[in-house]
Amino acid sequence: MLQKLRDKTSGWIASLILGLLIIPFAFVGVNEYMTGGTASDVALVEAPPTWWESAPQWWPVSTLWQREEVTLDEFRTAFEQARQQQRQALGDAFDPREFESADNKRKVLEQLIDQKVLALGAQRAGIVVGDAAVQKMIMSEPAFQVDGKFSPEQYQMLLSSQVPAISPLQFQEQQRDRLRMMLVPQAISESDFVTEGEQARMWKVLGETRDIGIALLPPVAEDAAPVTDAEIKAWYDGHKDDFKQAEQVSLEYLEINGATLRVAATADEAALRKRYEAEKSRFVSPEQRVVAHILIAADAGADAATLKKAEDKAAALAKQAREGADFAALARANSEDPGSKDQGGELPPFAKDGSMVKPFEDAAFAMQVGEIRGPVKSDFGYHVLQLKQVTGGTGRSFEEVRDELAAEETNAERERAFNDLAGRVVNETLKNPTALAPAAQATGLPLQKVGPFSRNDPQGIATVPAVLRAAFSDTLVQDGTISDPIEIAPNHSVVIRVTQHTPEQSLPLDKARDAVVLAIRADRREKAAQAAADALVARLQKGESLATIAAAEGLRYNALPGLRRGMPMPTAEANEAIFAAGRPAQGKITAGKVALGNGAYAVFTVDKVTEGDIAQMPAEEREGMRQQMAQLNGGIATQAYVDALRKRFKVKVFEERL
Template sequence: MLQKLRDKTTGWIATLILGLLIIPFAFVGVNEYMTGGNADEVATIKAPPSWWKSAPAWWPVSLAWQHEEVTIDEFRTRLEQVRQQQRQAQGDDFDVRAFESKENKLAILQQLIDQKVLALVATQEGVVVGDAAVRDSIASVPAFQVDGKFNNERYQMLLASQVPAIQPLAFQEQERERLKISTIPEGIASSDFVTQGEMDRLLKLMLQTRDVTLAVLPPATAADAPVSDKDITAWYESHASEYVRPETVQLEYLDINTGAGAGQAVVADEATLRKRYETEKARFASPEQRVVSHILIAAPADADAATLKKAEDKARSLADQARQSGADFAALAKANSEDPGSKDNGGELPPFAKDGSMVKPFEDAAFAMQNVGDISGPVKSDFGYHVLKLDAIHASAGKSFEEVRDELAREQAEADAEHAHNDLAGRVVNEVLKNPTSLASAAKATGLQVQRTEPFSRNAPSGIAATPAVLRAAFSDALVQDGTVSDPIEISPNHSVVIRVVKHTPEQALPLAQVRDAVSAAVRADRQDKAAEKAADALMARVQKGESLKTLAEAQQLQLSEMPTVQRGMPMPTAEANAAIFAVQRPAEGKVSTGKIKLGPATYAVFAVNKVSDGDLAQFPEAQRQGMQQQLAQLKGNTATQAFVDSTRKQYKVTVMEDRL
């Protein structure tokens, strides 16, 4: 038997079959073996080698292709970043359901793919970012600066405060990669421009006006022809989406409300308020302030030693003169100070506290003086050398308990309400966790009453459902499908609800028998609308053949309007009408351009553009023109950059694993 099996598996036929089986393994199996069959990516981007742009993608040539991956972790991180950005920007209008849609996730993934494409382009083009460029870029970040200068302590602190913390070397490499990726697109974007001729043409169009004659036709009369069953059925079937009963839900909920209007607020006792006052007394006190006059002898911080010595000697001489009995400091300041802001005022400065509002050496010297009339200096700062005179001391002052009692009582009431709300909400959540599909136990444990809404749709919410966050939760898949209780949803400060869907009715098509009258009315309205449009077309055709719209309108007793110098973008007579008027071509010499506008049900207007006047460029401010020109150049640059990315992607092999999103 074994010998027969051996005979059957040898020979040229068996060899051919074995060869055919090897081919797919060579192209697929070997590659999977070499790459390990990684399932951690949601997209792969492969680019042909720079030395063979037209290299085929089949094995073994594909081994020379360069590649990038968008990992699941990268995608999830970006998804969460965008989620937080949109949640912060949209507030209560943020729609979780729409954000989690497949279309939105794919859009975010496409942005990541574009970044990977640019990374491959930068690598292939040999883009290298030096240490100096990375240093300069980090130093230019406003968040890392203090008083307009890079501050290493702030830099280290902000990196450490990230979750998770970022090491400086890791951040530098991230910045290096960002600069590398952005080099080519920024170069493309910044190279675009808008010519003066382009701006002239654009402005002439923007400022263009048109002289228009407009005739409004009366509403078409209703057709007398009966609506047949065939007509009704055809309309119903072609407009099925208009005849549906919307999706509805009915909720039960617990109202957790300790905010304003929820009941009689508990008034804090005197002892509690006095204790709060003693604890927070510092915030009711104004800090000590000082009034100082000064003389500035200016000297740049980076001046040479001789310049600094000369300024210091002059300041010391002035300080000695100011200390002499009877010396007029104001006169010395007017004659010698190089501070233009205070010189004419005898050097006097507005009162200031020791809070960093003045440069530190100056502030320290001002608050080191003990008595009014004291002279200090020379004091060196980045501006030069100062001579200071203490003019007045405004002692710190605090408000008494009686003065702030009402404020303390209001704050204590708010704190008590917040504490009560958090405590009550916490108890509700604890009970819900024990039984996530019922509110009864939570209501019994907290003394709250289970309430119910009437069934409502997305477009007609009422009561608590009118709150956007409640409405979104009410129609969310989790609550509709699972019947579980929601987390507390905020209605207003110290007022929240927990909800549960007790009844869900999906969207349903309304049977024809139920909407027959409405369908019949729609068919009649459509006929009437088409008749009105036909009348407008007939009038427009006569104008196009050379007849005067004004003459025709007067003969037919139509409502006629002459509208000279209609401006682009004006809602005249409506925004849609304005767009239609400026959409028709410029009329030829001695002729008019015509069009029609729908103004309402079965109501149309016909217009004739008699004259077109281009905008006067001289009336457009030059500064505004330059600003617009820069914006247009930036817009064109961004468009060119995206076109570059799109064309590059066509040369690459991009694979998206949608099932992993």
């Protein structure tokens, strides 16, 4: 068989056909090998080479396409940041299960894709950010400033406190990338402007005022007319979704509360003294030093000549200080640390705890008061130090801290008891995950019950948001298993089990009858109130005066000249209805009605409309409005720029990796 195949594929024609078939397969294979996303990517942004914008993806030249990847780690970090922001904003109402939605994940991913699109756009545009721009941005960051001025020590301390720590060089490159990415969008946003005509037209609408009259109609009397069985049946059939019993659960639970656990009443004296000796450093205020310094700045990566020049200058200043020159005056005249220069080089007190760069800290804590030392080299350059003062290093006696230690010992004992009991509860629930009674019997905790209750009407322990979420979770409802411990407060938790679950269901007519009757009567009352308002509007449209009608019928009436758009008068909904009403014709009025809730209505007349006049606006307010409009327009233009870039690039999203 193989020989026959070989015979059939011999000859130059067959060879040519096979060759032509091999070429595209080879190119496709190479292209897939060179451009395929890795398992660590959740999205890939690709752009053709700038010299061939229309290059097809399948052609081998696509191996020269520029790429930016959204890695899985980047996505997870951004999603966790979004989670923490949402948790802080919502507090106890935050639902972690709800936050883990596909929509939220895609929203975070879209933001990251936009960043990569901007980075790729900056790269293709050949944007370069110089060292001076990076330095200016870092020095203007408030977090790196002390008393409004950049502090190298504060800068170093904050970078080293990150997890993991970031070196100044790494941070500078991160900020360089950020500046490069945001340069064009920021320029687009800041270059937007608003003409006087645009602002005037906008204020014509926003600054519009209306002279109105408004009357509040009295509430319609409660409906007492009989409701027939036919009406009840018809209403129920037409509004079945309004008559449902909410999903309900019943729980059994064990509560583990460290505050109620019995522990030893008094702490052992010998144990307290032993602990005091072991932890004596806690009760000693750390030694702090007050140092003045002169910084001669020099980048760690500078050439040897630059470093030598800075070192020589620092050495000369140190010599002058040792010979009696005023150190503060030398610092004001020569120091390149803007955070301390104006204070004569004096820094806030600091301990030997890594808050200062190590060479600086080591030198400071090896000096005697009044001593001058330097040059001392650090990543920022060369320092000349003067030790001005040593403070701290004092401690409290055992007698002074005994009560504090005893309270800590009691709390520690209570925490140990809590952890021990919680561990025993968990062990027992693992043995029998579908019933809490055995765990209650083994640990001596009372088995408590609550319910049935709905999400909107929780009871007892279920009023705790975390417990309520767990009670209606799919796992506990469907499996009937015991929950993991749910923390209510420190050293206070519960484990719960759903003992009964009733899904949401339509109420039969016999159980919904009273609610249906109430709904029918409420509808009748609403229609009566609406009809009364419509009748009053009809009278106004025929030419009667609202003030006259109100006086005759005892209605509460108010004339509101110069009502502004957006003012909640008498309610936000009423204001919206008033400004949605048409303009009155010359010598006429426009009449309308608005529902105020609970069956109440108001009837209004628009007597006069005055357009906003930008010339009457104070200059300061006018400038503020112009800036807001420019900022809004700039944001729209920036997003349009990002959208246009995305259309030029190819974006691949790997949904399965989210």
